[in-house]
Amino acid sequence: MDKKEAMKEVPPEKVFYLANGKVLKSVNALKEELKVMPDQLFKVHVTNEKNDFANWIKYVFNDEKLCQDMLKTKDRMVIAKLIEEDIKHKEDLARIDEIINAKPEKKPEVAVKLKEEPKKVIKHKKVIHHESRPHHAKDEKKIFLTALIQGIVIGIVAALLLAFMLMRYSNLCS
Secondary structure, eight states: OOOOHHHOOOOGGGOOOOTTOOOESSSSHHHHHHHOOOOHHHHHOOEEEEEBHHHHHHHHHHHHHHHHHHHHHHHHHHHHHHHHHHHHHHHHHHHHHHHHHOOOGGGGHHHHHHOOOOEEEEEEEEEEEEOOOEEEEEEHHHHHHHHHHHHHHHHHHHHHHHHHHHHHHHHHHO
């Protein structure tokens, strides 16, 4: 159930009637009402024996997982948060599914760029190939040498510290 489905109103025969007479027509309406509902009204619908809200979610919206999550708590704010997180999670899944199933021309630009061929630019009658990731061997050598030198220096410092500690320890033991 994404945001659209959560906002979608159910037919009149499937609405939820609160004990105070208020009518809930969507999951989103339930979530919002739980945030402001008096505790006494909540306790009419959620007891140790029943959870009317979880049943409505299960039987009207066919959402067994959200129903089971709701049955684990008797706190109205926690239930409201569970519903909110469930909606967000399903929206994320819908977006991922949309990206995966989109036609190549509709996929995000990043996915399309990965398949592009290198562009050719003519400059002074020479053809220069621009790769998607420029390769600079000199920069790589500098980075490698810097890391190598740093590693050697750290190794020497560590060896000196270890030697110093061993000398101190051997003096203490003598």
